[in-house]
Amino acid sequence: MTVWGVIMMGISFGVSIALMVYCFYRILRIPRSELREHAPLEIDTGDQDSEDC
Amino acid sequence: MSANNERCGGKGEMWQSKLGVILAVAGSAVGLGNFLRFPGQVAANGGGAFMIPYFISFLLVGIPICWAEWSMGRYGGRHGFNSSPGIFSVLWRRPISQYFGALGLLIPIVIYMYYVYIESWCLAYTWFYIKGDLDLGSNPAVYGAFFNHFTGMEAHGSAFKDGIQPVFWFFIATFIANFYLIYRGLTRGIEMFCKYAIPLLIAAALVVAGRVLTLPEQPLPKPWQEVLPKVLTPSEWQDIKSLAIAPDTHPAELKVAVETAVSAYLRQQIQRSAAPSQQFAVVPPAGFAKTEAAFALAMAEIRAGSKGVEYRQWLEQAKTQLSKDDKLALRDLEKAEQEAAALADNQAKLERIDKARQRLFAGIPSDAVRHLIGLVTGIRGFESSLQAERLLRRSAALEVADLPRTVMNGLGYMWNPDFEKLKNPSVWLAAAGQIFFSLSVGFGIILTYASYLRKDDDVVLSGLTASATNGFCEVCLGGLVAIPATFIFLGTAATMDAVSGSTFGLGFNTLPSVFANMPGGRWYGAVWFFLLFMAAITSSLSMLQPAIAFLEEGFGLRRRSSVAALGLMTMTGALMVVYFSGNAVALATMDDWIGTVGIFLLATVEVIVFAWVIGVDAGIEEANRGADLLIPKFFRFVFKYVTPVFLLSIFCSWIVESLPGKLEAIRSQPEALLVVICLVISLLFLLLLVSLAGENWRRNGKALAEGES
Numbered sequence: 010m011t012v013w014g015v016i017m018m019g020i021s022f023g024v025s026i027a028l029m030v031y032c033f034y035r036i037l038r039i040p041r042s043e044l045r046e047h048a049p050l051e052i053d054t055g056d057q058d059s060e061d062c
Numbered sequence: 063m064s065a066n067n068e069r070c071g072g073k074g075e076m077w078q079s080k081l082g083v084i085l086a087v088a089g090s091a092v093g094l095g096n097f098l099r100f101p102g103q104v105a106a107n108g109g110g111a112f113m114i115p116y117f118i119s120f121l122l123v124g125i126p127i128c129w130a131e132w133s134m135g136r137y138g139g140r141h142g143f144n145s146s147p148g149i150f151s152v153l154w155r156r157p158i159s160q161y162f163g164a165l166g167l168l169i170p171i172v173i174y175m176y177y178v179y180i181e182s183w184c185l186a187y188t189w190f191y192i193k194g195d196l197d198l199g200s201n202p203a204v205y206g207a208f209f210n211h212f213t214g215m216e217a218h219g220s221a222f223k224d225g226i227q228p229v230f231w232f233f234i235a236t237f238i239a240n241f242y243l244i245y246r247g248l249t250r251g252i253e254m255f256c257k258y259a260i261p262l263l264i265a266a267a268l269v270v271a272g273r274v275l276t277l278p279e280q281p282l283p284k285p286w287q288e289v290l291p292k293v294l295t296p297s298e299w300q301d302i303k304s305l306a307i308a309p310d311t312h313p314a315e316l317k318v319a320v321e322t323a324v325s326a327y328l329r330q331q332i333q334r335s336a337a338p339s340q341q342f343a344v345v346p347p348a349g350f351a352k353t354e355a356a357f358a359l360a361m362a363e364i365r366a367g368s369k370g371v372e373y374r375q376w377l378e379q380a381k382t383q384l385s386k387d388d389k390l391a392l393r394d395l396e397k398a399e400q401e402a403a404a405l406a407d408n409q410a411k412l413e414r415i416d417k418a419r420q421r422l423f424a425g426i427p428s429d430a431v432r433h434l435i436g437l438v439t440g441i442r443g444f445e446s447s448l449q450a451e452r453l454l455r456r457s458a459a460l461e462v463a464d465l466p467r468t469v470m471n472g473l474g475y476m477w478n479p480d481f482e483k484l485k486n487p488s489v490w491l492a493a494a495g496q497i498f499f500s501l502s503v504g505f506g507i508i509l510t511y512a513s514y515l516r517k518d519d520d521v522v523l524s525g526l527t528a529s530a531t532n533g534f535c536e537v538c539l540g541g542l543v544a545i546p547a548t549f550i551f552l553g554t555a556a557t558m559d560a561v562s563g564s565t566f567g568l569g570f571n572t573l574p575s576v577f578a579n580m581p582g583g584r585w586y587g588a589v590w591f592f593l594l595f596m597a598a599i600t601s602s603l604s605m606l607q608p609a610i611a612f613l614e615e616g617f618g619l620r621r622r623s624s625v626a627a628l629g630l631m632t633m634t635g636a637l638m639v640v641y642f643s644g645n646a647v648a649l650a651t652m653d654d655w656i657g658t659v660g661i662f663l664l665a666t667v668e669v670i671v672f673a674w675v676i677g678v679d680a681g682i683e684e685a686n687r688g689a690d691l692l693i694p695k696f697f698r699f700v701f702k703y704v705t706p707v708f709l710l711s712i713f714c715s716w717i718v719e720s721l722p723g724k725l726e727a728i729r730s731q732p733e734a735l736l737v738v739i740c741l742v743i744s745l746l747f748l749l750l751l752v753s754l755a756g757e758n759w760r761r762n763g764k765a766l767a768e769g770e771s
Contacts, residue, residue, distance in 0.1 A: 010474030011390070017110025018477040018541070024117065025530070025537040032527035035690060036080060 075248040076514050080524060082253040087511055087528035088535075089256040089600030091502040092263070094180065096536040097594060098569040100496060101544040105476050105561045107492045108483030113537075115484070115493035119708075120533065123494050126697060126705045127503040127665050128529050130672035132521035133685035135512025142764055144513040145612035146506045147752045151759065154675045160756050162671075164748045165664045166506025167612055170605035171628075172656040172741065173505070174240075175635035176649040177605065181598035182236035183213060183570065184591050186229065191577075191588035199578055202556065203324070206571040214643030218733065221640050233640060237633065240599065244606045245625045248514055252603050259596045260531070266593035267539035273586050274547045280467040280579070282553070285374065290320070298323050306364040312442045313357040320357070355453045358444045362437035369433045380426050380462045388422050392463040393554055394480065395419055399456065400562060412452075419455045431458070464554045472546030475557055491715050494708060500536055501529055502601070504665030510608040518688035526691065535597075543590075548572050551579040566646075569594070606632075616755025638740065642733045651737040654724050658716065666709045673701040 010018075077083040104112045138149025146166025150159045190196040198204045212229055214220030221230045243251040283289070291299045305311050305319055363370035384392075399415050402408045431454060438450035465471045483489050498504065512521060548568070549557045552575065560572040573590065577583035606628060613624035635652075642648035672681045678701050686692050728734045 010470045011478045014110055014474045014478035017113055017479045018473065021110065021113045021117075021477075021537050021541070025533045029527070029530040029534040032523060032530045035523055036084065036527055 076516060078249045078253055080519065082249070082257060083511060083515065084524050084527050084531070085256040085260045086252050086600075086604065087508060087525075088531035089260050090505075090507050090511070090604035091500060091528065091532035091601075092260070092535045092597050093502075093601040094184075094565070094569065094594055094598055095496075095500055096532065097267070097540045097597065098544060098565045100500065100536045100540045101476060102561050102565060102568055103492055103496050104541065105545050105557075107489045108480045109475075110477040110479035111481045111483055112479075112489065112493060115490045116497065119490075119494040119497040120529070122700055122704050123708050124497040124501045124503065125526065125529060126701050127498075127669060128501055128508065128525045129522060129685050129693060129697075130668055130681065130701070131503060131508035132512045132525040133681065134668065134672060134676075135509040136515045136517070136519065136521050137684055138509065139513030139515060140517045142615070144510055144615055145608055146509050147612060147755060148615060148759065148764075149509050149513060150671070151756065154671055157756075160752050161749055162664075162667050163506075164745065164752045165660060165667070166509060167609050167748050167752075168741075168745055169505050169656055169660045169664060170507055170608050171632060172635065172652050172660070172744065174602055174605040174632055176639045176652050176657075177598065177602050178236055178240060178632075178636055179233055179639050179649065181595060181602055182229065182233040184595035184598055185236050186212070186232040187570070187574070187591040188588055188595055189232070191584055191591060194584055196574055196587060197578065197584065198574070202552065202560075202567075202571045202575040205574045206567070207325075209566070209570045213646070214640070215646055216644065218642050218644040218647075220643055230640065233636070236599075237636065240602050240606060241625055241629050243599075243603055244610060245621060247621065248607070252607065255603065256600050259600050263593045263596040263600075264535065264539070266589050266596070267535065267543070270586055270590050270593070271539055271542040273580065273582075274472075274543055274550070275469055277469055277547075277550055277580070280550050282464060282467065285461070290324075293327050294323050303364055306361040309440075310442065311361065313354040313361060313444070316361055317354055317357045354443070356457060358438055358441050358450075359434075359454060359457050361441055362434050365437050365440075366434055369437075373431065373434050376426070376431060377458060377461055380423065380458065383426055384422065384462060386465065389463045389465055390474075390478070392419065392422060392459040393465075396456070396460055396463065397558065400558070416452050416455060419459050423455065423458070460555055467550045467553060469546060469550065472549035473542075475549045475554070476541065476545040487715075491712055494712050498661070498665070498712070501532055502604070504661035504663075504668070505605070506608050506664060507604045509668075510611050511604065513611070520688050520690040522685055522689040522693055523691040544568055544573060547576045547580075551576045612751075612755065616751065616758060618758070635740070635744070638737065642737065644733075647731055647733045648737050651727070651734045652741070654720075654727075655738060655741060659713075662709060662713045662716070666706065666713070669701065669705050669709065673706065678702045 077086070104110075104116075134149060134153055138144070138152055141148075141152040143149045143152060145163065147160040147163030150163035150166075153159065187196065196205075196208075198208060210216050211220075212227075214227070214229060217223075221227045221233075243255050245251065246254075290302075294302070302316070302319055302323065306316055363373060366373065395415050395418055399412065402411045402415065405411070435447060435450045435454055438444050438454065439447045444450050444453070465474075502508070508525075515521065545557065545561070548560050552560075552572065556572070560568045574587060577587035577590070580586055609628050609631075610621075610624050613619045613627055614621070619627065639648045639652070672678070676684070678698050681701065682693050682698060728738055
């Protein structure tokens with residue numbers, strides 16, 4: 010295995026593991042964000058008939 | 063549960079936990095492709111350098127489509143829809159929109175029809191390993207013969223020939239297992255199963271990866287010219303020698319004779335209950351040695367007598383004198399030659415490759431080689447000395463380039479980068495394609511899964527987490543097992559052969575022969591195929607839910623009725639796959655037209671609806687609602703321009719490169735034509751069902767009346 014092989018494998022593993030650990034950390038540890046307070050979005054699709062259900 | 067957290071639909075099923083939905087989506091994405099297709103793609107497309115376009119594609123194609131599907135699915139669920147026709151009908155209030163959603167039914171249903179058959183092979187191999195029935199020695203060709211026989215690839219109707227064959231019973235067992243879990247429902251079936259299956263498959267992959275990474279260095283095998291006389295009977299070997307020495311023999315005739323003798327040997331191995339001696343591992347070696355040219359060299363060696371031995375000694379000298387970098391360079395030249403061979407007008411490139419080889423061999427005295435060249439030029443079909451010289455150098459290079467079979471060299475085979483490859487657009491397309499297939503985007507599955515979320519549940523972080531889990535399984539687990547293990551036990555030529563061959567070849571032919579070499583290989587084989595089965599079943603389950611959701615919400619069917627209707631529908635198609643098993647023609651046709659074309663079409667429609675119909679700002683705002691992580695602003699541009707252009711480029715390149723071949727396959731194979739006709743009829747049938755369901759929704763006030771916008 011060449012030095013570049015080690016580097017590319019290390020970076021690929023590092024990125025994949027770090028991203029997964031970060032995501033699960035956010036999911037499992039961090040309290041739910043204030044963003045939940047946002048008002049429902051109004052998308053103008055004309056579906057007002059079911060907006061209040 | 064607070065009112066704010068309830069779905070608008072109110073009455074329908076919902077995920078029990080956030081982790082449950084993430085693992086279910088990750089389970090849908092993690093499949094055979096992570097462990098078998100990905101390693102082959104990396105090794106064939108520049109090694110570690112492939113990861114640059116891979117991660118860029120993840121960012122620009124995979125994640126945006128994933129977020130779009132999650133957001134649109136949750137939006138549809140808020141309006142009481144769980145199936146893609148219903149979801150499309152509320153996303154884009156036009157009468158035609160629900161018909162686009164028919165693709166989101168057709169794709170998972172059809173993919174399930176063949177995927178469940180492949181899944182049943184994994185179950186069968188697990189069972190065979192547990193019982194110890196797959197101890198067939200270490201030759202991939204033996205497993206190839208077993209695989210073709212077992213799966214019925216030899217001829218159509220093999221599963222029903224001479225009574226019902228075992229593969230059919232494994233298929234039925236797998237089919238029933240899927241429908242049992244789907245019948246249990248979203249939370250008690252899919253969610254509960256994935257919560258156990260995903261950690262279990264990760265644990266299984268870690269066990270196998272741990273074994274591969276702790277393997278000691280394996281000895282290099284003897285050349286096949288030495289092995290062949292030992293595995294054939296003396297009279298068979300004498301016949302082959304006489305044929306090789308006869309002046310009028312063409313290498314093709316020798317090839318047929320050797321292959322016939324080897325086939326008889328392989329049949330004998332399959333019938334034997336005891337494992338054959340590992341000493342005669344590879345007969346004949348894979349790769350270059352399968353060609354007529356290699357048989358011409360073998361003829362020359364047999365004719366050379368003692369001079370042939372001198373050639374072998376010269377090879378040993380070359381192995382000692384050339385540095386590791388030189389050997390890696392020889393290996394890269396062979397890869398380049400294999401690629402160039404597939405191109406038209408490749409003479410100049412082949413000459414450059416040969417000159418580079420000549421430079422590497424320049425310092426090694428070559429009397430024995432010259433003698434052998436003289437003999438090759440005397441063989442029919444190889445009269446040109448230039449041709450013979452090149453042939454010999456190529457063959458010698460492949461043998462010399464066989465590095466010590468260590469874990470590090472195995473990892474190096476897969477991960478050593480070739481940055482030059484990044485100049486090749488096909489590498490970028492391969493990376494985008496891998497991300498696309500791996501994340502299961504464009505299947506319509508995430509739309510349905512996300513529709514069971516509560517209206518303020520996060521989709522951005524959840525989508526990213528599911529994708530990251532899939533990436534971890536693919537890169538960190540898939541990247542450690544298949545290719546390194548193949549290299550350690552089978553060497554450079556066989557690994558090249560496995561990489562350039564099919565995913566099935568690597569999974570079901572090459573790896574079993576690797577396990578045969580491994581201490582305790584029977585149990586590692588069982589764990590490996592069990593993990594593949596787990597990966598496959600979590601994916602196939604997800605393919606059933608969109609249609610179940612559609613039948614329930616479109617026609618008011620109860621779970622039992624919808625499961626029965628879908629079971630009948632998918633069993634019909636799956637039986638077609640099982641019956642037309644010769645060269646896997648039905649499976650390949652469905653995979654080409656639905657598993658490739660279909661998902662590109664649906665993904666393109668989804669991205670266009672998200673970025674252009676809903677509007678990119680409104681779409682991102684919808685995605686960010688309740689999000690634990692906001693979508694970065696630069697994704698507005700990505701959603702609107704980059705992802706659609708990327709998808710269309712991939713699709714156009716597929717049309718240019720593959721469409722003519724696929725159309726020719728339909729023209730030349732009546733079975734393929736029949737499958738395509740069935741697919742068209744299925745699509746028309748689904749469009750009719752969508753139309754009827756649309757009527758029901760309008761009657762029930764779930765959608766706008768036709769013509770209203």
